[in-house]
Amino acid sequence: SQQGEEDPQALSIQEGENATMNCSYKTSINNLQWYRQNSGRGLVHLILIRSNEREKHSGRLRVTLDTSKKSSSLLITASRAADTASYFCATATQDGGTSYGKLTFGQGTILTVHP
């Protein structure tokens, strides 16, 4: 399996519910990032968590990181129809170029939020 694998592959929920997506990775990392991609568009950076952090919040987003299990989760609370998109985790390894730019992406979770 690849570095940065998301689970589930697809998630369908109703507006107002919470959405949780998980990501696993294999190698030591410098940081882990979550991105959102609307259909046919570029990626938008959502949040970054460093390897020495365990939890981070940004608005309705909550990210956790467990380096002992090499896993992360992204929680979107009180979801909206506009949250419908693909969500990718991406890791920056310690021997990468800049710690931000050379990223290894997972295959993504397709989130559908029904009004």
Place this chain on the structure above:
Amino acid sequence: NAGVMQNPRHLVRRRGQEARLRCSPMKGHSHVYWYRQLPEEGLKFMVYLQKENIIDESGMPKERFSAEFPKEGPSILRIQQVVRGDSAAYFCASSRVDEKLFFGSGTQLSVL
């Protein structure tokens, strides 16, 4: 402040032709990254460039692919003698030093 601009948005080429993909980074960004996304897959790193320098091309196929980021003008990803397997979405991203990436909307390359 315009975002990362990629053109063309869609590019159709016949097998054996050359494809040139352009990327203008955000103003003030000196770091450019190219990624490729195959259908229903995540993005795969291809190359990292700074002005006039290739910093990391570990994700570039050994043949037919090249990239540049000249002192003036956009970054160019060139694919020579395209094959059907090159069909994908190609994304460019830019950043300042050690800051988050801003992605363009991508170029969808279709090889007939």
